[in-house]
Amino acid sequence: MPQKPQHRVILRPVQTELTAPAGTALRDLLFAQGVEFPCGGQGRCRGCRVHVLEGTASVNDAQRERLSAEEIAAGWRLACQCSLEEDLVIELRQWDAAILVDETPFAFQPRPGLGVAVDLGTTTLVAQLLDLRTSHVLAVRTALNSQARFGADVMSRVRFAVAEGGAPQLGDLIRQQIGSLIDQLVFSAQVPEREITDVVVVGNTVMHHLFCGLDVEPLSRYPFESEQLGLRAFRGRDFGWKLSGEARVLFLPCLGGFVGSDTLAGILATNLSEREDLNGLVDLGTNGEIVIGSRQRLLCASTAAGPAFEGARISMGMRAATGAISEVKVEDHAIRCHVLGNVPPQGLCGSGLVDAVAAGLELGRIQPSGRFTDGAGAWELAAPVVLTQNDIRELQLAKGAIAAGIRILLDRFGAKPSDLRKLYLAGAFGNYINRASAQRIGLINFPAEKVEAAGNTALLGAKLALFRPEGEDGSFARLRHQIEHVALNADQSFQETFVEEMAFPQTHMPNLKGRLV
Amino acid sequence: MTQFEELQQAIIDGKAPVAKELTEKMLKEGVRPSEFFPKAIIPAMDEVGRRMRECEFFIPEVLIAARAARASSDILRPLLVGDEAVTSAGTVVCGTVKGDLHDIGKNIVAMMLESAGFKIVDLGVDVTPEKIVDAVRQNHANIVALSALLTTTMVNMKSVVEALTAAGLRDKVKIMVGGAPVTDAWAHSIGADGYGKDAPAAVELARQLVAA
Numbered sequence: 001m002p003q004k005p006q007h008r009v010i011l012r013p014v015q016t017e018l019t020a021p022a023g024t025a026l027r028d029l030l031f032a033q034g035v036e037f038p039c040g041g042q043g044r045c046r047g048c049r050v051h052v053l054e055g056t057a058s059v060n061d062a063q064r065e066r067l068s069a070e071e072i073a074a075g076w077r078l079a080c081q082c083s084l085e086e087d088l089v090i091e092l093r094q095w096d097a098a099i100l101v102d103e104t105p106f107a108f109q110p111r112p113g114l115g116v117a118v119d120l121g122t123t124t125l126v127a128q129l130l131d132l133r134t135s136h137v138l139a140v141r142t143a144l145n146s147q148a149r150f151g152a153d154v155m156s157r158v159r160f161a162v163a164e165g166g167a168p169q170l171g172d173l174i175r176q177q178i179g180s181l182i183d184q185l186v187f188s189a190q191v192p193e194r195e196i197t198d199v200v201v202v203g204n205t206v207m208h209h210l211f212c213g214l215d216v217e218p219l220s221r222y223p224f225e226s227e228q229l230g231l232r233a234f235r236g237r238d239f240g241w242k243l244s245g246e247a248r249v250l251f252l253p254c255l256g257g258f259v260g261s262d263t264l265a266g267i268l269a270t271n272l273s274e275r276e277d278l279n280g281l282v283d284l285g286t287n288g289e290i291v292i293g294s295r296q297r298l299l300c301a302s303t304a305a306g307p308a309f310e311g312a313r314i315s316m317g318m319r320a321a322t323g324a325i326s327e328v329k330v331e332d333h334a335i336r337c338h339v340l341g342n343v344p345p346q347g348l349c350g351s352g353l354v355d356a357v358a359a360g361l362e363l364g365r366i367q368p369s370g371r372f373t374d375g376a377g378a379w380e381l382a383a384p385v386v387l388t389q390n391d392i393r394e395l396q397l398a399k400g401a402i403a404a405g406i407r408i409l410l411d412r413f414g415a416k417p418s419d420l421r422k423l424y425l426a427g428a429f430g431n432y433i434n435r436a437s438a439q440r441i442g443l444i445n446f447p448a449e450k451v452e453a454a455g456n457t458a459l460l461g462a463k464l465a466l467f468r469p470e471g472e473d474g475s476f477a478r479l480r481h482q483i484e485h486v487a488l489n490a491d492q493s494f495q496e497t498f499v500e501e502m503a504f505p506q507t508h509m510p511n512l513k514g515r516l517v
Numbered sequence: 518m519t520q521f522e523e524l525q526q527a528i529i530d531g532k533a534p535v536a537k538e539l540t541e542k543m544l545k546e547g548v549r550p551s552e553f554f555p556k557a558i559i560p561a562m563d564e565v566g567r568r569m570r571e572c573e574f575f576i577p578e579v580l581i582a583a584r585a586a587r588a589s590s591d592i593l594r595p596l597l598v599g600d601e602a603v604t605s606a607g608t609v610v611c612g613t614v615k616g617d618l619h620d621i622g623k624n625i626v627a628m629m630l631e632s633a634g635f636k637i638v639d640l641g642v643d644v645t646p647e648k649i650v651d652a653v654r655q656n657h658a659n660i661v662a663l664s665a666l667l668t669t670t671m672v673n674m675k676s677v678v679e680a681l682t683a684a685g686l687r688d689k690v691k692i693m694v695g696g697a698p699v700t701d702a703w704a705h706s707i708g709a710d711g712y713g714k715d716a717p718a719a720v721e722l723a724r725q726l727v728a729a
Contacts, residue, residue, distance in 0.1 A: 370575050
């Protein structure tokens, strides 16, 4: 059989050189390099676009629908729609993801053996190996969720699982990936794998179901409620992981709807269920999770904020990586941008986006309605990076969803933002977002002193669960009984509140100080 | 500024009480009910559509403008029943498909179509194909407009097309689809007649489909 010709692909700016046979899908080639495909490689978004600098890649209808004629002429392509026809030099828009690893010290009851805590996120995975005698972290590994090639958000994964029978594949992928992360942890810490006695995994309801091999079909449609939310216990041998066959593997229980054990872990980490006063926990992700309550009663909800905070669907949006404008400050009636990595600006990440809009409101360039005051289509922040009118609209949708969720949960307690003792912000974005800017745009409409970055609370909660004695409320029955899931989409007032919260507050802030980091 | 222009401005600015008051005043002064749509409501909502297209208006502004238009049209509709001078642009049965609860986009499209002179039968959200078939039959609808916001629920648009075919109604109605994950290619693949990328596009499409 004749061999297919091999072609060479050079990736910039990373300068990686790859060789692959003609006809290879760019999607397969680039996914292995960490490029994400937000819509699952279906040509429905622009997330995987690449700039072809040398060589040619064919344009099809899906690309003509998503890219402008100018972009196509300039060499932009959707990687998911192209295959290798000749040697290529490609510039990537995405590379490297900033991942948050938790190192918070905590109180614990020493136990013999080693444990592994896993935060199984839709986008990223973080796993830590702990010495259960000392609670010391012996090793840590992070990775992009290997299911991501089938879609960036949970709904795309559910669609793939339900409509294309992909559930077994998604389940195998993630169990294998966690197994290999555990191998890497063991290798890196140079410890015997048989000493691992416990593995605790947390994740949202879709991750829980796919990992545990449960049917996700109920999560594909209203009322988005699964009957199988409980704690799932396995043994090391069940997955062929290189652990003792007896090692316990627990996937902590979910709370309702899409709110999963990552949020339950967040409640453990912030101790919300033990406090007398009212506190809140918000995870600003593609699916924003919100918890408000005290030891008497906790309410949780999730709200689809979309990927704007991660820089997706923003014209020059990017992850918080080298070249991203991560901060925008107002000084002497002008703006000053901070660019990660001390290089020329290339794009705008989530924190920069929130800052830029806050600055625009501050300077009167942006109206509370979200409209540019001068009617222009875009505002140049730092050449060549611009903020477009449409970017502001995307942010309004994201912030409207979160703010409406918070408001509805507060209303259920008859409480105002000032009644909360603390609002904890979970996750990487919560850590580097400017609190004053978040307040200025009405995303987190709380006084800055009440807002506290809590880090990766999902991972911390998973670690705490490693130390819970066996048998004693092992399934978190008491805690789950305390927490009520509120289905926001079915709440009468949600749509109205959501629309109201799309506008920016009128209030004038004296300045934009109070950055967290 | 003529009174019709004043009413147009009130609708564009989203001032529902002003729109209502003006409509009542003009009626009292002898303006014929049939004049309001072509001279005030339709041009006002076309302008709202234009501003939405150009990113000048966003969802909140469009919704309050549509509410103002409704404040006026609610007064007029009972007066227009049986009026020979008024011909409805057509009847549209609309809804968000089964399994999906998103109604903001669907509501905007419904209100814009209503302001463009269409009769709207809004079935709400999480609507089964059977319910749509029944509504098409009862109302002799010209158009079915379907919305879906989730990649997992847009497949249910196809079930509606199939149900209408099975009921023998497919050649009696035009089917248009919309919503964030929906594309022109998707509309074609399920056998729908058209895709509207936003509310103004949906109005234009509905006008074309009825004329065809």
